[in-house]
Amino acid sequence: MSNSLIARMQSLAILLTTVGILIVFQMARVQASSGGKVLLNYAERNLVARTIQLVPERGNIYDRYGHLLAGNKLMYELGLDLSSVENPHTIATTLNSLLGMDYAEVLGYASTKYIKGEKEYIRFSSPVDPEVIGELEKRMKEYQDQPVRKRLFGKSEPRPSLEGLVWQPRMIRTYPEGSLASNVIGIYPFLRWEDAVPAGGIEQEYNNLLSGTPARFVIPYDPNQLREIPTVSPGGSVILTIDIQLQAAAEEILDKAVASTQSDSGTIIVLDTRNGEVLAMATSPRINLNEYWKIKELPPNTPFNRAVNVTYEPGSVFKTITMAIALHLGRVTPDTTFVDTGSFQAGALPVQNWDGRAYGQVTMTQCMQYSLNVCLAYVAVEKIGAADYYHYLKEFGIGQRSRIDLAGEAVYPLRVPGDERWSDSDLARNSFGQALSVAPIQIASAISAIANDGKMMAPHVVKATIENGQQRDKIPMLVNTPISAEAARTLTNMLAATVESESYEAAHVEGYKVAGKTGTAEIPTEEGYTSSLTNASFVGWGPADDPRILVYVWMEKPKTEKWGSIVASPVFSKMFSKAAYLLNIPPDDVRRSLYGQ
């Protein structure tokens, strides 16, 4: 080998070695520099692993027998990736023909200039059906296959293209039953996508359970590094105590009653007295939850669920509580007599009967039958006394939340002796349901204790929850036992006798002996009870010898008649009759013959 060749090879070796050393040096320099760290972070973020956020699917809501009340359906979010829009006219024409979207509006969106970081993506607000997406995919492929038409001179013609139109699957909240039980279920504004905040009902109260927990995962691209497949548990589901057949019947009966009595609104609650389960809770007005935005068409400040979100003076239905306390304390019996002179002075304001009449000597049963304010004021003031009376009102949960598992329960504090605004006349007026305010669910829950041997169960609309594939049944909760079983049964018998009287004819339920009480409450204004409008109510439970259900009716400001006995009693009768049939409660004679009672 010649020396010159060796010298050349040595030079080459030195050169290559130097280059190698320089490369290694540069690598070390880059790695040590701040830019290198940024590069390393970028590589780790984008080349080593990807970060994804998984949002769980919202849980379902079912009725007590498994009928789906709220679920999710597959729809698509449609949007524009402005960086890849090729032909805005094709996009506008296609969306106009397929979805009826305004051509000019879509053209304006599609022609928007792409600005990185500022204008990259435009989302169309309405979700799109999978069938439409199928048609879009078909058209997109057709356009992609079309050859570019070239003019003889000049530029080629822009080909039709849907490039830039993008879509991604979304699970959209849907309510198969539409407006049925909408006041219980609540609103989930699904068109707000990720920013949706539920309002009212179960959707709000159980939002944490239904929505589940979103999770963020870092997934390495290297499958060897993959330790788990990222997954997120779907949101929990809720099974309600509501029976949709009963709920539908309640809503139908209520809507007819509201229309025929020209009431502002109405409420029906059907409670299982034995465990506090709400079997139906119908209020008006309602909305189709699939078109929740129409709630704006209702008058401003319309309560979402009057059974829970509103308090009112219940009127004479409250006499059941007063009489229950007196019977429990042994201060009266059904046959205790009272001479009604037509007026009772308590504090500054005299109490009079609803018709202004004096009824003379009456028994306690007759006091309830004729709904005598004077008699009940006497019982509260003279027989019970303020200390015991308010103690027992608290035991009945008056002035407190009923603990129902629905959002936005309204509560009006009970004025008691010692409060600045309490006066002597309050005790007398409270005895027949004036000068206090309760939500329908609160008074229904309190009176349910009378129908359940004195035991007051917490009213609830959730029967069970399902989370992580496990169903947890809700155990009925005993809130309190404000009165004895004996007092409860005595009062039930008194009120059963009351309903059987002629004055309660509209409340009769064919085949069933039921206990009940009407209520007609004047509506207080700032000047006192000056309004001619009333709140008409009825509370009833049965069968009287073995109560299973309680029905509470409230008709707000009826215009055709103002009396609860005329407006609310027939509603109770229809509702109880329907409930007995749907709940398989045989008529009294059939029950006795079947069970030998």
Place this chain on the structure above:
Amino acid sequence: MSQRWIQAYKEAPWRVQVKRIALFLSALIGIAIIAGLYLNITAQTAAAGVEARKLEKQRDELMRRNSDLKTQLGSMSSRAEMERRARELGYEPVHPDQLEYMIIEGYPGRDTVRLASPPSPLQTSRPLLKPDYTQSLGEWLMNKMASLPGREGKE
């Protein structure tokens, strides 16, 4: 002083060169084999990664489809729809007078729905990858040693 002559042989330069070339080529072939293996494994890994992502996407699609079908079923069995179909089939609402009650021995009545099993006290979780894929050679040896017959129960 006597001079001692030692016979010595010097390897021919071309043999030295051949040896070096052979050594270099051996190293090169070794590196090429390792690189080939690495490339093969990397390709397999990449393919597995793509497959995992495809399966992940498929799973998500199936979950969405499943939920959608449940909702479709809910819509088809909704109260209004069932009532409409019942009327089409000639059924009509029963009047309370037409009802006949009877006691059926052993039938507890209509029960509320149970859509999932009740909570279980035992929660088991299964690891995604078998230990064979994650443990080191040392750990594997230790495990094997520990599971040798005759060692258990002696202490």
